[in-house]
Amino acid sequence: MKSEYLFISLAVLIAAAPVSADPVGDLMDNYRAEGAGPFDADAGRDLWHRDFAGKSCTSCHGSDLTSPGRHARTGKNIAPLAPSANPDRLTDASEIAKWLLRNCKWTLGRECTTQEKGDILSWLRQQ
Numbered sequence: 001m002k003s004e005y006l007f008i009s010l011a012v013l014i015a016a017a018p019v020s021a022d023p024v025g026d027l028m029d030n031y032r033a034e035g036a037g038p039f040d041a042d043a044g045r046d047l048w049h050r051d052f053a054g055k056s057c058t059s060c061h062g063s064d065l066t067s068p069g070r071h072a073r074t075g076k077n078i079a080p081l082a083p084s085a086n087p088d089r090l091t092d093a094s095e096i097a098k099w100l101l102r103n104c105k106w107t108l109g110r111e112c113t114t115q116e117k118g119d120i121l122s123w124l125r126q127q
């Protein structure tokens with residue numbers, strides 16, 4: 001392929017998939033638009049550690065978010081969740097939304113509310 005064509009294809013690809021500078025902020029804006037907020041990082045930390053019939057977010061991620069976690073069911077290693085220890089964390093809104101949905105269902109036995117998700121994200125982003 002001629003290099004100009006490659007360049008144009010790349011430019012089109014990049015334009016078609018805009019990367020937000022603040023994916024967590026965007027998600028929190030969406031939650032606010034649905035009536036949630038203001039968000040409270042302390043409430044997020046409490047929810048993170050709360051025990052739901054023997055399960056909690058720490059079951060897989062541990063309580064020190066700067067260290068790797070271990071999946072409670074599969075035993076697989078999970079890279080640290082704290083953005084300070086792992087710059088890849090909280091960089092993609094659809095990834096974050098997907099995992100919040102799955103992990104809330106696993107841990108709480110239901111989806112988290114938009115308030116709970118906003119609280120958790122405001123705490124997580126500070127870690």
Ligand code: HEC
Nearest residue numbers: 056057059060072078079089090095096099103104107120
């Ligand atoms: C059963 C194990 C398990 C539990 C319990 C769990 N998680 Fe996770 N979580 C994972 C796995 C696996 C991933 C995806 C793999 C990865 O990102 O390293 C993940 C990813 C995430 C991500 C995505 C991070 C990113 O950078 O996109 C967030 C946010 C998250 N979890 C939050 C939570 C919260 C909040 C709870 C408690 C409600 C929780 N998790 C409980 C296993 C778990």
